Amino acid sequence: MSAVIIDGKKISAQIKDEAKSLAAEFNADGIQPCLAVILVGDDPASRVYVRNKKRACEYVGIKSLSYELSEKTSQQELLELIEKLNNDKECNGILVQLPLPEHIDEQKVLLAIRPDKDVDGFHPYNVGLLSIGSARLKACTPAGCIELIKRSGIDIQGKSCVVVGRSNIVGKPVSMLLLAENGTVTVCHSKTKNIKDVCLGADIIVAAVGIPKFIKADMIKDGAVIIDVGINRLENGKLCGDVDFEACKEKAGFITPVPGGVGPMTIAMLMKNCLEACRIQRMA
Ligand code: NAD
Numbered sequence: 001m002s003a004v005i006i007d008g009k010k011i012s013a014q015i016k017d018e019a020k021s022l023a024a025e026f027n028a029d030g031i032q033p034c035l036a037v038i039l040v041g042d043d044p045a046s047r048v049y050v051r052n053k054k055r056a057c058e059y060v061g062i063k064s065l066s067y068e069l070s071e072k073t074s075q076q077e078l079l080e081l082i083e084k085l086n087n088d089k090e091c092n093g094i095l096v097q098l099p100l101p102e103h104i105d106e107q108k109v110l111l112a113i114r115p116d117k118d119v120d121g122f123h124p125y126n127v128g129l130l131s132i133g134s135a136r137l138k139a140c141t142p143a144g145c146i147e148l149i150k151r152s153g154i155d156i157q158g159k160s161c162v163v164v165g166r167s168n169i170v171g172k173p174v175s176m177l178l179l180a181e182n183g184t185v186t187v188c189h190s191k192t193k194n195i196k197d198v199c200l201g202a203d204i205i206v207a208a209v210g211i212p213k214f215i216k217a218d219m220i221k222d223g224a225v226i227i228d229v230g231i232n233r234l235e236n237g238k239l240c241g242d243v244d245f246e247a248c249k250e251k252a253g254f255i256t257p258v259p260g261g262v263g264p265m266t267i268a269m270l271m272k273n274c275l276e277a278c279r280i281q282r283m284a
Contacts, residue, residue, distance in 0.1 A: 144265025165208035
């Protein structure tokens with residue numbers, strides 16, 4: 001039997017519409033939620049991401065401040081801009097588009113963002129809250145994975161969840177979020193032995209490896225839920241996930257496509273985070 005294809009475009013559109021309603025409520029109270037997006041350098045992919053974020057802000061009704069800085073911007077200049085935005089009452093969220101040029105220390109920059117404006121959820125303070133089960137601003141892509149699962153009517157509680165990948169931006173936070181949903185979580189990485197056997201025991205697999213078609217049909221059990229975070233560009237220019245979609249969809253219960261699965265969720269969750277940041281700051 002063929003799997004249910006989880007429609008990330010549709011679910012992300014629902015979330016953006018929910019965010020739009022929430023933004024309208026803020027507006028009715030005379031508040032204009034605002035996100036600052038900082039881009040350093042002119043990486044073409046980053047430019048596209050930033051443009052899409054600005055578009056989503058426009059749709060939802062979030063004001064966006066755009067800072068497009070030259071590749072030569074010093075770390076000090078960037079830190080000064082973040083400090084200015086940290087102290088700007090009109091600005092609720094600060095997003096620094098990664099990757100940064102090599103001469104800038106990414107960790108220093110992420111640490112400089114005020115935790116209640118950290119809409120990417122990468123600040124160690126927010127990571128800490130996530131790990132004690134009190135998440136506030138959650139990393140967007142991992143939070144998007146959870147929404148895809150829950151909004152497809154899948155209960156995570158008690159399920160065997162296998163996350164393949166342990167990066168700080170996807171693997172680790174998605175593992176913590178699955179744990180917070182009472183999943184029984186195993187994290188695999190490049191040093192894990194017998195990944196196939198581990199995956200075969202999974203009710204839910206989240207793949208965040210960065211290797212095209214890493215998860216094969218003989219690694220998943222019948223009816224498993226497969227969430228593919230991977231975005232890999234093949235030599236023919238096409239996008240491909242970390243899961244062998246065509247083969248796995250014949251065996252899985254639910255599966256996300258690439259593109260059109262996890263990808264669109266990241267920006268939708270960013271919009272949600274921006275409004276959550278606005279709420280947190282109003283409560284302070
Ligand atoms: P990363 O390179 O930082 O981490 C990859 C992880 O995979 C590492 O923890 C590593 O241990 C593990 N790994 C590598 N080789 C392995 C192997 N042979 N067996 C088992 N584990 C192995 O990557 P990332 O930033 O976590 O991103 C992962 C994928 O998700 C990439 O394709 C990236 O483009 C994509 N991504 C998508 C979004 C989105 O919005 N949809 C956001 C972030 C990342």
